[in-house]
Amino acid sequence: MPQNLRVKYYVEPDTAALARRAAQYLVEMVGEAAATRGRVRLAVSGGSTPKATFQMLADPSQPWRSRMPWDKLELYWVDERCVPPDHPDSNYRMTREALLEHVPINPAQVHRMEGELEPEVAAARYESVLRNSFRLEGAETPRFDLIELGMGPDGHTGSLFPHSAALHETSRLVTANYVPQQKESSRLTLTWPVINHGASVFFLIGGAEKTEILKEVLTGPYDAERLPSQLIRPSSGILTLILDKAAAAQLPPTDAEGCGVLERDR
Numbered sequence: 001m002p003q004n005l006r007v008k009y010y011v012e013p014d015t016a017a018l019a020r021r022a023a024q025y026l027v028e029m030v031g032e033a034a035a036t037r038g039r040v041r042l043a044v045s046g047g048s049t050p051k052a053t054f055q056m057l058a059d060p061s062q063p064w065r066s067r068m069p070w071d072k073l074e075l076y077w078v079d080e081r082c083v084p085p086d087h088p089d090s091n092y093r094m095t096r097e098a099l100l101e102h103v104p105i106n107p108a109q110v111h112r113m114e115g116e117l118e119p120e121v122a123a124a125r126y127e128s129v130l131r132n133s134f135r136l137e138g139a140e141t142p143r144f145d146l147i148e149l150g151m152g153p154d155g156h157t158g159s160l161f162p163h164s165a166a167l168h169e170t171s172r173l174v175t176a177n178y179v180p181q182q183k184e185s186s187r188l189t190l191t192w193p194v195i196n197h198g199a200s201v202f203f204l205i206g207g208a209e210k211t212e213i214l215k216e217v218l219t220g221p222y223d224a225e226r227l228p229s230q231l232i233r234p235s236s237g238i239l240t241l242i243l244d245k246a247a248a249a250q251l252p253p254t255d256a257e258g259c260g261v262l263e264r265d266r
């Protein structure tokens with residue numbers, strides 16, 4: 001029987017509060033991991049939701065920048081578009097502009113996917129980066145300390161899009177994925193077994209355009225081909241979501257602290 005998945009969701013009033021809560025969560029989780037493991041490996045996604053969180057983390061008027069142990073943080077990506085690092089659609093460029101240019105992180109601790117290369121070459125090279133960084137042997141899977149995900153209105157996460165080949169890739173760590181329905185159709189993504197092996201996996205999801213899909217993903221029948229975010233079932237048995245009120249509008253009500261819990265067996 002598949003292990004039950006416990007989904008904990010925190011609902012904030014609006015997108016600014018979501019970004020603030022996400023910055024707080026990241027600082028707390030990275031701080032905890034740094035205290036116990038010394039070095040923290042975080043994989044981030046692209047998109048507008050993390051961008052607001054990165055800007056919050058980088059903002060010197062906010063408490064998060066000074067609390068983050070930047071010297072302990074190794075930064076990776078969940079996915080990337082197959083474009084150069086200075087392209088407007090690059091997830092790396094978004095992160096560089098929103099965060100990296102404003103915080104004291106050593107560039108040697110930033111491991112971007114090389115979107116400028118031929119997709120299969122870029123995927124293989126990033127897989128080598130992971131094998132070396134995590135000192136993997138044989139068929140070992142890297143265990144990221146933290147993995148930040150978003151969810152598209154079509155139920156995708158990372159670059160795991162509905163009905164795309166990457167949904168069926170379970171032996172590689174990183175794969176190229178051709179996504180004809182997207183403007184940037186060639187993508188790179190961590191495969192879902194790697195994401196599920198993360199020690200802490202969390203989604204940042206906001207906006208009314210995610211209400212329906214989030215309800216389907218969390219409370220509807222299992223249909224990962226159509227709803228790839230349903231593939232995300234961390235081996236820890238726990239999945240965390242930081243939401244805004246609009247995205248969470250059709251989820252079961254939260255407690256007085258704005259926290260909700262639901263279980264899924266598939």
Ligand code: 6PG
Pocket residue numbers: 045046047048049050078079080081091149150151152156157158159
């Ligand atoms: C990407 C992202 C993608 C993102 C979702 C949600 O490369 O586009 O990794 O998977 O997480 O599209 O994006 P928003 O946060 O902008 O809604």
